[in-house]
Amino acid sequence: MTSTKLVTWRGSMALWRASTGSVVNIMTLICSCLAQLPLWGGPSSSTRNIRMPGGSVAVLAGVTSPEARQVSAIASFHNPQGYAWGYIRMRQLIYFDGSFDETFIEVSLRHPGTNNRNLTRRHNWSVYVNPVGVDAGVKFFQSRCVAAGYRWNPYLIHLAFPNDRDYYERECGPEVPLRCDVGDLSGRLGTIDVGDKRYVFVDRNLPLSGPHGIMNRAMIIHRENAGVERFACANIRPDDDIIKWVIVRKTPKFTATTFMEDLREVLGAPEWYLAADLQTVSFSADQQCVTFVIHFMGPQAGQLELDFSRLLAGGILPSPTISIRGVYSDPKRPTKVPYRTCGGLEEDDILGDKSDASWWNVLTGNLDDVGYTGDGSGSSSSSFMSRPSFLHLLLLLLTVTLH
Numbered sequence: 001m002t003s004t005k006l007v008t009w010r011g012s013m014a015l016w017r018a019s020t021g022s023v024v025n026i027m028t029l030i031c032s033c034l035a036q037l038p039l040w041g042g043p044s045s046s047t048r049n050i051r052m053p054g055g056s057v058a059v060l061a062g063v064t065s066p067e068a069r070q071v072s073a074i075a076s077f078h079n080p081q082g083y084a085w086g087y088i089r090m091r092q093l094i095y096f097d098g099s100f101d102e103t104f105i106e107v108s109l110r111h112p113g114t115n116n117r118n119l120t121r122r123h124n125w126s127v128y129v130n131p132v133g134v135d136a137g138v139k140f141f142q143s144r145c146v147a148a149g150y151r152w153n154p155y156l157i158h159l160a161f162p163n164d165r166d167y168y169e170r171e172c173g174p175e176v177p178l179r180c181d182v183g184d185l186s187g188r189l190g191t192i193d194v195g196d197k198r199y200v201f202v203d204r205n206l207p208l209s210g211p212h213g214i215m216n217r218a219m220i221i222h223r224e225n226a227g228v229e230r231f232a233c234a235n236i237r238p239d240d241d242i243i244k245w246v247i248v249r250k251t252p253k254f255t256a257t258t259f260m261e262d263l264r265e266v267l268g269a270p271e272w273y274l275a276a277d278l279q280t281v282s283f284s285a286d287q288q289c290v291t292f293v294i295h296f297m298g299p300q301a302g303q304l305e306l307d308f309s310r311l312l313a314g315g316i317l318p319s320p321t322i323s324i325r326g327v328y329s330d331p332k333r334p335t336k337v338p339y340r341t342c343g344g345l346e347e348d349d350i351l352g353d354k355s356d357a358s359w360w361n362v363l364t365g366n367l368d369d370v371g372y373t374g375d376g377s378g379s380s381s382s383s384f385m386s387r388p389s390f391l392h393l394l395l396l397l398l399t400v401t402l403h
């Protein structure tokens with residue numbers, strides 16, 4: 001019996017991680033939708049903005065719309081020999097007639113090294129035509145990220161004056177984003193700092209897929225103070241989001257945070273590829289098991305999920321799931337974890353006839369009534385079976401809608 005038993009959603013369940021940076025609790029999201037919107041109503045609106053507590057905006061998209069699909073992409077700066085650490089994450093609705101909505105961009109970048117508090121300002125950033133390789137980690141600026149080629153300009157804007165920079169700068173700007181090269185992000189959105197706050201941008205001229213799209217090209221961060229040199233780079237890849245409840249046997253001094261750190265180390269996954277939603281952590285009534293929501297993200301989300309399940313079943317992972325070509329992993333890296341799925345009788349107790357009610361209670365926040373409690377001191381209840389299997393219905397609908 002594996003921990004996948006409760007539920008696994010595949011990435012098309014769109015979830016925008018808003019400016020607060022917290023992974024929005026998808027349960028809250030669904031509840032908000034149910035309360036406020038006809039989620040499975042007409043196809044009229046394909047993007048739904050949901051204001052979450054704390055003022056952040058969540059966009060739930062692609063669930064109902066027959067005429068559009070959501071595309072997600074990420075440029076992940078996790079090369080240990082690279083010059084930036086973090087990610088640039090992008091989401092966009094693309095319609096089947098080829099037209100597209102704005103692209104939401106989240107930028108979170110700092111200098112590499114655990115305790116590196118260096119802060120550099122005014123970096124230009126661009127999309128270049130080709131993916132990068134080992135050149136992302138070379139020391140000298142002339143050859144760093146050189147495989148990327150030149151800035152992506154599929155509409156061949158301004159080709160009549162290819163070297164007239166003044167002309168281009170008069171033409172392209174935040175007010176006239178369609179006159180910019182597609183790859184000229186700083187031209188439309190301004191520069192970014194590395195090592196400071198996170199950014200959220202909305203870009204009207206950044207197709208993620210299709211013939212003009214930026215998928216599988218390279219994201220370039222230029223040198224500070226509007227420099228031309230290529231400072232850091234990473235490839236733009238599809239970004240999946242697999243959401244899964246895990247049930248883990250509680251070890252002494254268990255915390256979800258150290259659990260996640262241990263698994264990330266074995267899997268080689270940065271935190272923007274593997275994250276727990278700490279708001280969902282709850283303990284079984286007998287204190288033997290812990291359950292919470294985990295997001296597997298990035299281009300290898302599916303493989304991460306498989307390897308994660310293998311590790312919790314006692315397996316060994318000789319090499320990390322996330323690795324970089326040309327970079328060898330630490331030979332002292334652990335290859336297994338001391339955690340196990342909460343199996344056997346207790347799991348049947350939890351997952352069997354109680355699961356509907358547990359889910360319902362987790363969904364509604366009505367935790368007093370159930371075997372799972374946030375503080376671990378709860379008592380179990382006897383009224384599990386009386387509730388309608390609402391969640392099953394919900395999941396069924398979702399599954400049907402997604403395929």
Ligand SMILES: *[C@@H]1O[C@H](CO)[C@@H](O)[C@H](O)[C@H]1NC(C)=O
Pocket residue numbers: 111118119120
């Ligand atoms: C900060 O990073 C830049 C770019 O890598 C480097 O040139 C500079 O020396 C660093 N400053 C400090 C204080 O480490």
Ligand SMILES: *[C@@H]1O[C@H](CO)[C@@H](O)[C@H](O)[C@H]1NC(C)=O
Pocket residue numbers: 124169186187190191226227228
């Ligand atoms: C950097 O971006 C700004 C616009 O934000 C632009 O004016 C400037 O020319 C760019 N610098 C280079 C070297 O491209």
